[in-house]
Amino acid sequence: MEQADEEKNKNFFSEEAEIVEALSRDLLLLEQVQEAGQLDLGLINEILRSVHTLKGLAGMFGQRAMAELAHALEDLLEPLRLGRLDLGPQITAPPFEGVARMHGLLSGGEEGESMRVAEFKSLLRGIERRPRPQADPVVAGFRGVDPQLLSALTEFEQHRLGTCIEQGIPLYRLRVPLLLASLDHELDDLRQRLQPLAEVLTYLPRPRRAEEEELIVELLIASRSPIEALHAVLAWPRASLRAIERDDDEEERVHTLLPRAESRPPRRPSSRLPTQVRHAAEESENAYIQVEMTQLDALVDLTSELSFTRTLLARLAERLREGEDPRALSTALEHAGRSLERQITALQERVLQSRRLPLRTLLKELAADAQTLAKAQQKHVQVEIQVGELVVDVAIVEALRRPLMQLIRNAVDHGIASPGERRMQGKDATGRLRLRASQPGGEIVVEVSDDGAGDDEETLMFRALEKGLVDPAKGAMLEAQERRELAFLPGLSTRSEADELSGRGFGMDIVRTRVLALGGHVEIASTPGEGTRVVLALPSRLTPFRALLLRLGERHYALPISAVEEVLRLRPQEVQRLQGSAWIQASKGALPLCRLESILGLEREGELHALPPFAVVVREGERRIALLVDSLIGQRDIMAKPFGKSLSEVRAFSGAADLGEESLILVLRASYLVEMALPMQERFHSEVLR
Amino acid sequence: MNERRSLPILRPASDPGALALGKNEGKSNLPQEYLTFGLAGETYAMPLGVIVEVLRWSPVTSIPTAPADVLGVLRVRTQMVTVLDLRRRLHLAESAPGAAHRILLIRQEGEIVGLLVDEVFRICRLASAPMETTSPLRTFLGDAVLGVARFVDRRKVTHEAVDMRQIATTEPLVLILSPQGLLRPARPASQG
Numbered sequence: 079m080e081q082a083d084e085e086k087n088k089n090f091f092s093e094e095a096e097i098v099e100a101l102s103r104d105l106l107l108l109e110q111v112q113e114a115g116q117l118d119l120g121l122i123n124e125i126l127r128s129v130h131t132l133k134g135l136a137g138m139f140g141q142r143a144m145a146e147l148a149h150a151l152e153d154l155l156e157p158l159r160l161g162r163l164d165l166g167p168q169i170t171a172p173p174f175e176g177v178a179r180m181h182g183l184l185s186g187g188e189e190g191e192s193m194r195v196a197e198f199k200s201l202l203r204g205i206e207r208r209p210r211p212q213a214d215p216v217v218a219g220f221r222g223v224d225p226q227l228l229s230a231l232t233e234f235e236q237h238r239l240g241t242c243i244e245q246g247i248p249l250y251r252l253r254v255p256l257l258l259a260s261l262d263h264e265l266d267d268l269r270q271r272l273q274p275l276a277e278v279l280t281y282l283p284r285p286r287r288a289e290e291e292e293l294i295v296e297l298l299i300a301s302r303s304p305i306e307a308l309h310a311v312l313a314w315p316r317a318s319l320r321a322i323e324r325d326d327d328e329e330e331r332v333h334t335l336l337p338r339a340e341s342r343p344p345r346r347p348s349s350r351l352p353t354q355v356r357h358a359a360e361e362s363e364n365a366y367i368q369v370e371m372t373q374l375d376a377l378v379d380l381t382s383e384l385s386f387t388r389t390l391l392a393r394l395a396e397r398l399r400e401g402e403d404p405r406a407l408s409t410a411l412e413h414a415g416r417s418l419e420r421q422i423t424a425l426q427e428r429v430l431q432s433r434r435l436p437l438r439t440l441l442k443e444l445a446a447d448a449q450t451l452a453k454a455q456q457k458h459v460q461v462e463i464q465v466g467e468l469v470v471d472v473a474i475v476e477a478l479r480r481p482l483m484q485l486i487r488n489a490v491d492h493g494i495a496s497p498g499e500r501r502m503q504g505k506d507a508t509g510r511l512r513l514r515a516s517q518p519g520g521e522i523v524v525e526v527s528d529d530g531a532g533d534d535e536e537t538l539m540f541r542a543l544e545k546g547l548v549d550p551a552k553g554a555m556l557e558a559q560e561r562r563e564l565a566f567l568p569g570l571s572t573r574s575e576a577d578e579l580s581g582r583g584f585g586m587d588i589v590r591t592r593v594l595a596l597g598g599h600v601e602i603a604s605t606p607g608e609g610t611r612v613v614l615a616l617p618s619r620l621t622p623f624r625a626l627l628l629r630l631g632e633r634h635y636a637l638p639i640s641a642v643e644e645v646l647r648l649r650p651q652e653v654q655r656l657q658g659s660a661w662i663q664a665s666k667g668a669l670p671l672c673r674l675e676s677i678l679g680l681e682r683e684g685e686l687h688a689l690p691p692f693a694v695v696v697r698e699g700e701r702r703i704a705l706l707v708d709s710l711i712g713q714r715d716i717m718a719k720p721f722g723k724s725l726s727e728v729r730a731f732s733g734a735a736d737l738g739e740e741s742l743i744l745v746l747r748a749s750y751l752v753e754m755a756l757p758m759q760e761r762f763h764s765e766v767l768r
Numbered sequence: 769m770n771e772r773r774s775l776p777i778l779r780p781a782s783d784p785g786a787l788a789l790g791k792n793e794g795k796s797n798l799p800q801e802y803l804t805f806g807l808a809g810e811t812y813a814m815p816l817g818v819i820v821e822v823l824r825w826s827p828v829t830s831i832p833t834a835p836a837d838v839l840g841v842l843r844v845r846t847q848m849v850t851v852l853d854l855r856r857r858l859h860l861a862e863s864a865p866g867a868a869h870r871i872l873l874i875r876q877e878g879e880i881v882g883l884l885v886d887e888v889f890r891i892c893r894l895a896s897a898p899m900e901t902t903s904p905l906r907t908f909l910g911d912a913v914l915g916v917a918r919f920v921d922r923r924k925v926t927h928e929a930v931d932m933r934q935i936a937t938t939e940p941l942v943l944i945l946s947p948q949g950l951l952r953p954a955r956p957a958s959q960g
Contacts, residue, residue, distance in 0.1 A: 678832035719848040721841060722879040724951060730833040736843050742829040 094135055094144070098180045101128045105173050122159050125173075129155065132180075144183050150199050151176050160237050172198075227282045227296055235280045242279065242300040249322040250276070250305070252297040253284075254314050260645065261293060261713055268297070271311050276301030293712070298322075367472050373432040380425045387418050434469040437522075440479060441465050441513045444486055448511055451490045458497050458508040459490060465515040470522055474616055478524060481589040485526040485612050486511070493530030493610055503607070505529065517623070518640045518698075518748055521732050527611035532604045589614070599729060615749075617720035617733055625735075625745065626694065627711035630674050634743050635707075636716055636735060641748030643695040646704060650689055662704050664695060669704040672755040674746075677705075678730060698752040705751060718745045730754075804889040804942060805872070808860040811942045812885070813892065813917065818874045818947045822888055825869035839884055842871070849873065851882035857950060858909060876951050883950070911949030917942045 104125045133148035151173060179198055231239065242249065256264045269278050281297040301308060308319060391414055398407055445461040452459040494500075494509030501507055514525040593600050593614050604610040625636035646664060653671065654661045660671040671693060675681075693704040718733040730750045734742040802813040821844075828840035828851045837856040842849045851871060855862055863886070871882040894917070 680832050719843070721848055722850050722881065723877065724850045724852075724879060724881055725831070725834060725838065725841075728831060728834050731831065734829065734841055734843075734848055741827065742841060742843060742848075744829065744831065 094132060094180075095184055097128050097132050097135075098177060098184065101125065101132075101180075102174075102177050104128065105177065108173075119159065122155060126152065126155050126159060144180065146199065147176055147179055147183070160234060227280060227298060231280055238277070239279050239298070239300075242277070247300045247302055249279075250299050250301060250308065251320050251322050252299055252312075253294055253318040254297070255292045255316050256295050257292060261295075265295070268312075268314070271313070272299060272301075272308070275303040275308060275311055367433070367435070369432045373428060376428050377425070377432075380421060380428060384418075384421050384425070387414055387421060390414050391418075430471070433471050433473075435472055435475050436465075437468045437470050437475065437478075437515050438463070438465045440475050440482075441515065444479075444482055445511075445513065447483065448486045448490050451487065452494070452509075455490070456496060457490065457494055459494055460508050460510050462510065462512045463514075464512070468515055468517055468522075470517070474522055477616060478522075478614070481593055481614055482513075482524060482526065484589050485614075486513075489526060489528040489530060489610065493528040493532070495531060518638055521615045521617055521638075521747070523613060523615045525611060525613045527609060529609040532606045532609050599726065615732075617718065623716065623718075624713055625716050626713055627743070628674070628694070628707040628746075629709045629711055630680075630707050633741070634711060634739075635674070636714070636718070636743045636745045637694065637696065637705075638745070638748065639713060641696055641698060643697040643702060645710065646693045646695055648689055648691060648693050653689070662693065664702075664704065666702065669693075669695060669702050670755060671704045671706060672751075673706045674751075677751055677754045696748050696751050698748045701752045703752055703755045705755075716743070716745070800894055802892050802894060802944065803872070804892055805870070805885040806887045806889065807855055807858065807885055808863070810860075811889070812854075813942050813944045814872065814874070814947060816891060818876065819872055820875050820880060821873040823871040823873060823882070825865045825867070825871060825884070828882075842882060844873065844880070844882075847880055849880050849882045851884060852950075854883045854885055854950075858912070874947050876947050881951060912945055913949070914944040914946045917944055 104121060108121055108125065129148050129151045133145055133152060136142075136144035136148055154172060175198060239249075254268065256268075265281070272278060276299045279298040279300055281295055284294040284296055299308075305319060305321060309317075312319070391411075394407055394411055394414065398404060441463045445463055448459055448461050489511055490509075494511070495503070497507035500509065510529045512525070512527045514527075516523050589612075590600050593616065599615050601613045601615075602610065603613075624639040626639050626642050628635045628637060644664075646662065648662065652662055654663070654668075661668045662671055690706055690708060692710060693706055694710070696703050696705050714737065716735040716737065718735045720733040721728065721731070730747060731744045732747045734744050737743050801816040803816050803819055804811055804813045806812070823844070826842065828842045830840040831838060834840075837852050839851045839853040839856075842851050853862070865884060868887045870885055870888045872885060872888075873880050873882050
């Protein structure tokens with residue numbers, strides 16, 4: 079146990095040291111920029127991100143002094159970003175001091191440093207900040223701008239808008255049609271083209287009709303360049319760019335649309351340390367999680383905003399009852415409805431956010447466990463973690479812990495052999511264990527792979543027959559995947575003797591049962607002598623994800639956007655036939671063309687459908703197919719719900735989402751599409767371990 | 769929306785019809801109360817305890833690649849409920865759902881599952897009575913069947929037992945279904 083703690087701390091320190099390094103570099107840059115008399119917002123954002131990560135890490139590992147330090151720095155820098163503090167020497171010096179303290183803490187002087195951290199904090203308290211603005215006084219009326227655009231501004235955007243107006247930078251309204259299927263890309267492209275001349279303050283998609291493949295996006299930009307120059311850098315077809323004139327008459331009207339800062343209760347900066355909060359998730363094994371006080375403060379703010387809206391609604395109802403003209407009231411009612419919608423969305427987001435934890439922490443703990451296990455057996459194991467910045471709901475972290483623990487034990491215990499044995503087999507003495515996690519849309523997928531012995535299907539089969547777990551008559555008829563599923567049978571192990579850790583035969587069964595119970599699924603691929611790869615997939619449940627909506631016949635399906643590599647334009651002359659299937663040449667090689675209806679086994683009545691104009695390139699790992707559907711509808715953020723246990727054998731879909739239409743939208747599982755579409759021989763044996 | 773679809777189950781205080789079923793021979797290891805419902809002109813029953821709610825028929829979303837007796841999924845409040853077509857599950861003739869059709873929501877192993885039935889009749893109490901043989905049905909429907917019962921006139925029921933031959937065979941037979949058996953898919957042992 080102590081050993082594991084040590085390992086954890088080591089990981090923590092190395093990661094933290096990296097961040098502190100980066101922070102020092104960025105601060106130096108900031109100082110240079112400040113001397114030149116400019117404010118580089120990108121840099122400040124970067125610094126804030128580092129400080130924030132540091133705070134999260136420190137909080138997680140119980141490094142109190144470090145967490146406080148990071149928090150104090152955050153408190154100092156945030157007003158800078160929002161323009162409530164001007165950048166000057168008195169501001170750039172303290173962060174350097176703070177970073178010096180961090181170095182002190184990292185080199186192990188926790189006790190002595192705590193004192194100096196306290197001193198440092200009192201130093202920071204002396205820096206005066208401008209108060210939070212009481213409703214933005216600068217932002218008045220604009221003619222020709224969608225009021226919704228203004229009402230949706232974040233505090234940061236509001237501040238930037240205010241600054242631009244103050245400095246007399248002309249504002250423009252830009253309307254551009256963007257292709258729905260590649261909206262994010264096109265927006266990025268747009269920003270980049272504008273960047274040398276203009277700042278994009280905010281943007282908002284306009285409502286569209288259902289069948290359109292394009293979306294009109296309205297952007298608010300600020301620029302000192304003439305409109306012709308902007309047009310020239312944009313070079314965007316059908317873009318409409320118009321200068322915005324301020325209109326003081328409309329001041330009051332627009333003013334009411336802006337979020338009213340004065341309706342919020344004052345902040346309480348003193349109480350912002352992480353605190354323990356009751357957590358009532360059913361599946362979770364630990365009933366408490368750490369929630370930052372700031373999150374709770376934000377929730378309190380939101381609830382009071384909600385009750386403000388409620389009062390407003392009650393007053394409107396009263397006015398209606400008193401006989402006021404309903405038409406006059408309808409605008410006010412609409413506004414109230416809109417702010418209600420915004421507040422509820424914000425509330426949902428906050429609540430979900432406060433439940434999220436980085437998955438990296440869990441994987442690091444497990445990696446440390448694997449090392450401990452390996453050491454006890456005199457084996458050498460190198461653990462590789464690929465998880466990125468994935469944050470998942472706390473329930474998922476807890477749900478994954480035990481199954482992953484079991485898989486890692488299996489891998490170390492009887493996957494990876496001793497250094498001597500490995501050398502005899504011509505392998506590197508050090509075994510490799512890879513933990514890889516990703517979130518392709520509606521699922522959290524964690525893969526555990528090793529380059530060890532691998533499970534022999536024949537051995538599994540033999541054991542299963544021996545123990546009477548499989549009917550001998552049926553045994554011969556099992557398909558390859560079914561044979562591999564034998565590994566999940568309770569009481570089946572390929573080890574002759576049960577050893578201390580795994581090998582009791584119940585391991586894989588437990589993994590499978592737990593994962594299925596959570597609406598997920600498990601797949602195992604194993605090659606004797608080369609290794610085993612187990613993939614666990616759990617529905618991400620509380621995490622909304624972006625999906626591409628597809629139409630096939632009368633029905634719509636959703637495909638996680640993370641599994642969509644690109645949308646290809648199809649030209650019939652480019653389609654080639656080979657071995658009875660159709661292929662198309664794409665930028666990354668030839669792709670098989672597959673119709674969704676054949677993958678799903680749906681009968682289409684009558685005529686063969688013509689080739690659609692588009693194909694969706696679906697990617698799963700290194701495998702790609704070009705999927706054919708009737709049409710693309712567009713992108714949406716959706717929240718999918720997993721099916722119940724009774725549908726656990728349905729692998730084509732990870733769940734369904736309710737988009738308020740007549741029927742639910744089924745969410746396609748990319749792995750299934752690719753697996754069903756590719757030829758059998760590729761299905762199992764390609765890249766067990768790449 | 770969903771609230772309007774739900775129909776409260778009423779328990780008549782004194783039901784003249786009691787349900788007679790064999791096999792429990794005075795021991796009460798079988799549930800006491802049952803809900804009866806119709807399927808293809810026949811009468812079926814299910815233990816009341818597992819029934820969570822009765823919904824009016826509303827269209828479900830069918831799922832390609834799902835087993836044949838799965839009608840689709842339905843969102844009931846926050847849950848995604850799998851709906852089985854009980855006619856298909858019991859190998860009866862199919863029919864298009866209409867206004868009288870109901871979906872019984874039952875709780876089984878922590879999951880709520882919907883069962884489509886033609887119509888819902890009433891709640892009945894199970895009396896202890898001699899057994900009627902169920903073996904031919906069991907070979908056909910397996911674990912899905914708990915037993916067979918018949919409505920009896922309460923006035924003819926004596927304290928201890930009922931002589932089945934004395935009861936007029938004009939009352940319909942009732943097939944009592946096992947929720948557990950119904951949901952356990954009929955598949956080879958390799959699936960655990």
